[in-house]
Amino acid sequence: MEFKDIFEKYEAIVAEVDSAFDKIAEQAEDGVKCKKGCSDCCHALFDLTLVEALYLNHKFNEKYSGMERSKILERADSADRKIHKIKRDAYKASQSGKTASEILKEISLARVRCPLLGESDLCDLYDFRPLTCRIYGAPMNIGGEAHCCGKSGFDKGKQYPAVNMDTLQRRLFDLSSEISESINSSYKQLDEMLIPASMALMTDFTMEYLGANTGEKASPEPKAAPEPAPSEACSTCSEDKSACADCNYSVSLGQAPESD
Incomplete structure (x- = not known):
């Protein structure tokens, strides 16, 4: 299956993310x-x-x-088994009384090698890598809390431009919703699916798998998602809107990042 128009919208977000990352790298x-x-x-x-x-x-x-394909799929299968074990252990921990914050902390420290990471430690699909991979080295604001790569050089106590991951995630869910509506999927929560990269590589995303109702009238074209509201930092900015990625994307001055 092809979702050309939706993929083009996704690639536009990718371009914005890359631009935002470059801007942060320059400013920070x-x-x-x-x-x-x-x-x-x-x-x-x-x-x-x-x-x-x-x-x-x-x-x-x-x-x-x-x-080449077989080798990557073998690595994907191995990674997926490890991820399944980590998630199973997290579920058991929740049943034993551990708090959500404790469990999330343990998961954040888990290490699973991406199946697309080749033998030379280079990504085999670098040009098409997911957004998280593109942003990882920059400060991120997730649910009002700051995070950044443990190998970064950001100082605690200082403010840096940060990518608002909640805004970005909302835009990705909007595109996922467009996919669900375009095939009139019978799975009402299809657009909320979260899939490890390993499973994304191994899965055969057929119309049947996605619950497409090809014999029924398709849903109407979804309305465009509203532009995200500008951050507080933007409200005092005198620059033209096109001058800052914050105005049409999600870069804003966040709290001092802390290494995960």
Whole structure:
């Protein structure tokens, strides 16, 4: 299946994210330490929204076949088994009385090698890597709390531009909702799916898998998502709207980041 128009919207968000990352790297001096050969973010545990998973799967299928494909899928299967064990242990911990914050802390420290990380410690789908991979080295505001890569050079107690991950995630869910509506899926919560990269590579996203109702009248074209409200930092800004990624995306001055 192809979702060309929706994928183009996703690629537009990717371009905004890359621009925001570059702006943060420029403004934050030596805070961003990302460089070729660093693969710290390639061992972090995170899930993809439906639109990201479908896009990654599409590009993987386009690029790889034969033995190369088989090797990556073997790595994906191994990674997925480890992720399943981590999530199972987290569930058991919740049943034993551990708090959500304690469990999330343990999960954040878990290390699972991404199946797309090749033998030379370089990403095999670098140009099409998910948004989390693109942002990882910059400060992030998640649920009102600041986070950043443990290898970064940001100082505690200082303010830096930060990517508002809640805003970004909302936009990804909006695109996922467009996918669900475009195929008139019978799965009412399809757009809320969160999928590990390993599973995104291994899954055959057929119309049947996505619950498409091809024999029924398709849902009307969804309305465009409203522009995110500008941050407090923007309210005092005298620059033209096009001058700052914060005005049309999600970069804002956040609290001092802390290494996870």
